Amino acid sequence: MRARCLIVDDEAPAREELRYLLGTFDHVQVVGEATNAEEALVLLRSLAYDLVLLDIKMPGGTGLEVAEAVRDAPNAPKVIFTTAYPDYAVDAFDVDAVDYLVKPFDAQRLGRALDRALTATPEETETAPPARSEQARNSQPDPLGRIPVQQGGRTVLIDESAILYASAARGYSYLQLAGERVLVSLSLNELERRLGKHFFRTHRAYLVNLNHVRELRPDFNGALVLVMDDHRRSRVEVSRRHARELRRLLGL
Incomplete structure (x- = not known):
């Protein structure tokens, strides 16, 4: 099955670009768009999404607030932030975001984020090697x-x-x-x-x-x-x- 994805961004060109980039991945299907935090929460509570591509600064609330609101929900979607603001990355990972993409980014960078969100567990993402060898x-x-x-x-x-x-x-x-x-x-x-x-x-x-x-x-x-x-x-x-x-x- 293809992962169900929600795009959340207040700018129409940004949503169109994300939809275009996501269209290059056969395992992802865009099934919803929201233009602000309130719309995003309504959609997230009405349908089980696998993945959310989420902007930071939007009318009516931030993407960080959206991620915080759904992080403890049953079957919570994986969150990838897609934003023009690099300064919120630490806050994003504090609400369990899988990745943080700063615009502009290409399909290759998005693909790595999708792989991390849809295939990697936290343990797989950062697996430690044995204690560092003498060499x-x-x-x-x-x-x-x-x-x-x-x-x-x-x-x-x-x-x-x-x-x-x-x-x-x-x-x-x-x-x-x-x-x-x-x-x-x-x-x-x-x-x-x-x-x-x-x-x-x-x-x-x-x-x-x-x-x-x-x-x-x-x-x-x-x-x-x-x-x-x-x-x-x-x-x-x-x-x-x-x-x-x-x-x-x-x-x-």
């Missing part, structure tokens, strides 16, 4: 030692020394810095390849800068919890399969 730890990191982050239409280069840890976000990643959390368009696996050997994969969902670890504490399952050196004393879990390797690295 990988000793390999050269990215020459610049910086990670590009899109903020307000500009690219900011984050020095790896400022990163406390990174967490997975369905093909993207969050970087936790001392005073903020930012979204990057790199998976956790990609970050692990780019960052230096002092970064350690503690869990399927976490990559930690060991230079920022303040304490190691046992948890009730016999694994470990890392306490970071930021003012909030952030905590990051270490899976049992990686705890032994981490102890060895730290000489414990």
Whole structure:
């Protein structure tokens, strides 16, 4: 069966372009369009959609509010944001969006988002490899030692020394810095390849800068919890399969 898709955008040319792009995919069928948040919620409550392509800024409410309203519904549709505004990506993933496309984008980029929405589970999206091998730890990191982050239409280069840890976000990643959390368009696996050997994969969902670890504490399952050196004393879990390797690295 083809996935039933709802397009939500207040601009007619944008809806037409999305319908055209979606028409190139045999496994997706557009069965509804909405021009604002209120219309979108009416349609979403009247028909079981598999997928919603959702704009951010619209009359009568935002796409983020629409996604929040349906996220806990039975058989909730997968949400892909399609917007001209790059600044809401972190908020989008906080409401469980599968992907965040910034206009203009092409059919290839849309196709990757559709694949992620319709075929990948959260576990499949970011699968951790075994603990980093000795060869990988000793390999050269990215020459610049910086990670590009899109903020307000500009690219900011984050020095790896400022990163406390990174967490997975369905093909993207969050970087936790001392005073903020930012979204990057790199998976956790990609970050692990780019960052230096002092970064350690503690869990399927976490990559930690060991230079920022303040304490190691046992948890009730016999694994470990890392306490970071930021003012909030952030905590990051270490899976049992990686705890032994981490102890060895730290000489414990």
